[in-house]
Amino acid sequence: MNSVASFRLPQVVHYGRDAVLKAGEEAAARGKRALVVSDSVMAKLGNVARCQAILKEAGVESAVYAKVDTEPTDTYVAEALEVMRGEACDIIVAIGGGSCIDTAKAVAVVATNGGYIGDYMGGRTPIPNAPIPVIAIPTTAGTGSEVTDVTVITNTAEDIKMMIKHPAFLPAVAVVDPLLTLSSPPSVTAATGVDALCHAIEAYISRRAQPMTDTLALTAIDAIVKHLRRAHRDGHDVEARERMAIAAMQAGAAFSNASVCLVHGMSRPIGAVFHVPHGISNAMLLPMVLEYTLETAVDRLAAIGRLVNPDLASADDRTAAIALVAEVKQLCRDLSIPNLRGWGIDKTAFDRAVAKMARDAIASGSPGNNPRVPSAEEIESLYQVAYDYDFAAEVRV
Numbered sequence: 219m220n221s222v223a224s225f226r227l228p229q230v231v232h233y234g235r236d237a238v239l240k241a242g243e244e245a246a247a248r249g250k251r252a253l254v255v256s257d258s259v260m261a262k263l264g265n266v267a268r269c270q271a272i273l274k275e276a277g278v279e280s281a282v283y284a285k286v287d288t289e290p291t292d293t294y295v296a297e298a299l300e301v302m303r304g305e306a307c308d309i310i311v312a313i314g315g316g317s318c319i320d321t322a323k324a325v326a327v328v329a330t331n332g333g334y335i336g337d338y339m340g341g342r343t344p345i346p347n348a349p350i351p352v353i354a355i356p357t358t359a360g361t362g363s364e365v366t367d368v369t370v371i372t373n374t375a376e377d378i379k380m381m382i383k384h385p386a387f388l389p390a391v392a393v394v395d396p397l398l399t400l401s402s403p404p405s406v407t408a409a410t411g412v413d414a415l416c417h418a419i420e421a422y423i424s425r426r427a428q429p430m431t432d433t434l435a436l437t438a439i440d441a442i443v444k445h446l447r448r449a450h451r452d453g454h455d456v457e458a459r460e461r462m463a464i465a466a467m468q469a470g471a472a473f474s475n476a477s478v479c480l481v482h483g484m485s486r487p488i489g490a491v492f493h494v495p496h497g498i499s500n501a502m503l504l505p506m507v508l509e510y511t512l513e514t515a516v517d518r519l520a521a522i523g524r525l526v527n528p529d530l531a532s533a534d535d536r537t538a539a540i541a542l543v544a545e546v547k548q549l550c551r552d553l554s555i556p557n558l559r560g561w562g563i564d565k566t567a568f569d570r571a572v573a574k575m576a577r578d579a580i581a582s583g584s585p586g587n588n589p590r591v592p593s594a595e596e597i598e599s600l601y602q603v604a605y606d607y608d609f610a611a612e613v614r615v
Contacts, residue, residue: 223428225475226367226388228354233394233464235456241269241311241353242276244391248351249309252280253302255322256314257287260357263401269313269355281305286314289379289489289496290321291372295335298325302350311353312389313398315410316361316496319354320369323387326350327369331386335371338382340583345386354389357398359449359462360410360497362417362470364392372490379486381582388474396456396463404450407462408553409497411446414466415439415546416500419508420479421472422522423515424587431476434468436525441465443526443545450553481507483584484597484604487575492563501555505547506607507588509614510600512539515589519543536615543613550609557607565605572601 232240245252252273256266261284270280283298298321302310312322324335326349337343354364363369367388370381402410415438421427422435441461448458484507485499494502512519520535523542530538558568576597579585585592592600 223430225428225430226385227365227471228389228392231365231392231394231467233467235395235397235460237393237395238269238355238398239272241355241393242272242278244353244393245273245278245309245311246276248390249307250278251305251307252278252309252311253298253305253307254280254282254284255286255298255310255312255325256282256284256318258284260284260314260318265313265357265398269311273311278309280311281307286318286321288317289372289493290317290324290370291374292335293374294321295324295328295371298322299328302329309351309353311355313355313357315356315358316363319356319361319363319389320371322352322354323363323369323389324371326352327386335382336373336380338384339380341384345384349386351390353391353393355393355395355398356463356466358402358406358410359396359399359459359466360413362414362466362473364389364394365467365471366474368474370486370496377490378578379490381486381584392467394463394467396460399459399463400454400456402453404453407450407453408555409495409501410466411442411449411462412501412504412550412553412555413497414462414469415442415446416481416504417473417478418442418469419504419522420481421469421476423511423518423589424476424479425589426587427476431472434472435476436522438465438469438472439522440525443549446549447552477587478584479588480511480585480592483579483582484575484600486582487578488558490578491571491575494561498555498561501550502557502561502607503604505543505550505609506600506604508543508546510592511588511590512543512615513590540613540615547609547613555609557609558605563605568605572598575601
């Protein structure tokens with residue numbers, strides 16, 4: 219760990235059942251007219267209309283952009299920005315999954331600083347002006363975007379997922395209401411849940427880990443392992459949903475301050491090229507990357523292994539670390555996570571894209587945070603392993 223570490227969170231975080239009711243007063247304290255950024259599913263479920271009603275009761279009028287679909291793109295950012303400016307909105311409320319929240323965060327920064335969202339990737343363009351305030355209301359337990367200073371937006375012209383990190387992308391307010399996650403179907407619950415687990419594990423093994431992120435990461439891992447299967451099995455298990463919602467937020471805060479590693483570096487190109495949802499692509503890769511990383515992070519993976527299985531308390535580090543990877547593989551099986559072939563990605567197209575995906579993974583910077591830092595050639599080989607990965611096989615070390 220560096221001698222001086224930094225830790226950032228939104229100005230305020232509301233969490234718990236019916237926390238969404240806090241959105242009105244927080245919006246009224248920051249603006250007079252809100253742009254609600256969401257998607258068609260949230261609109262059909264009535265969550266967008268409910269959000270608008272809560273805002274109106276607090277004296278805040280609103281306009282809606284609800285065209286975000288699956289993964290956030292630069293197109294959505296441009297369209298939402300146009301609506302925001304046309305409606306003279308001075309605050310943004312995002313309600314939905316991580317895609318909606320990431321879109322809103324990107325709009326908030328571009329609205330006050332201009333240009334194209336991709337201009338800000340890698341710190342190429344400074345962000346001198348404060349963003350439009352964002353109130354983030356997640357409806358899935360996974361991305362943790364409501365508490366992160368990161369947005370991931372696809373450059374549609376180049377099929378690249380741009381991971382852009384800056385304090386300006388941190389929402390002003392996070393509102394985490396587990397009751398909003400009850401509508402998540404099992405497949406979404408599985409994908410977002412393993413995504414949250416990936417965030418927590420990567421934050422804990424990251425080269426940039428620090429004591430505060432360690433605490434959040436371990437707490438999140440413990441809750442996810444204990445409650446994800448329950449939430450997946452019974453979507454109306456409110457206790458499981460509540461624990462998952464809080465864990466996803468904790469994992470988000472952990473990785474926002476400690477950074478993600480190789481899984482995310484390899485996952486984003488899969489999403490950009492083959493349009494695999496982020497949570498699924500992370501889940502596809504997590505066990506394999508843990509196998510690749512195990513020998514260089516054996517002590518940290520062992521600590522997680524003993525946390526999730528107290529029977530390993532007296533086991534040596536290598537045994538406990540291997541047991542953890544086996545548990546993650548079993549979790550993926552229980553949640554019906556597919557490999558890349560099982561998702562339906564054509565092998566010929568995959569082979570053509572592997573070299574580009576490896577370059578894009580390296581360029582994102584995330585693999586450099588991994589305890590074992592791979593070359594581009596190693597990442598190409600790992601992609602090939604991932605294509606036909608067997609979640610039922612014994613752990614390879």
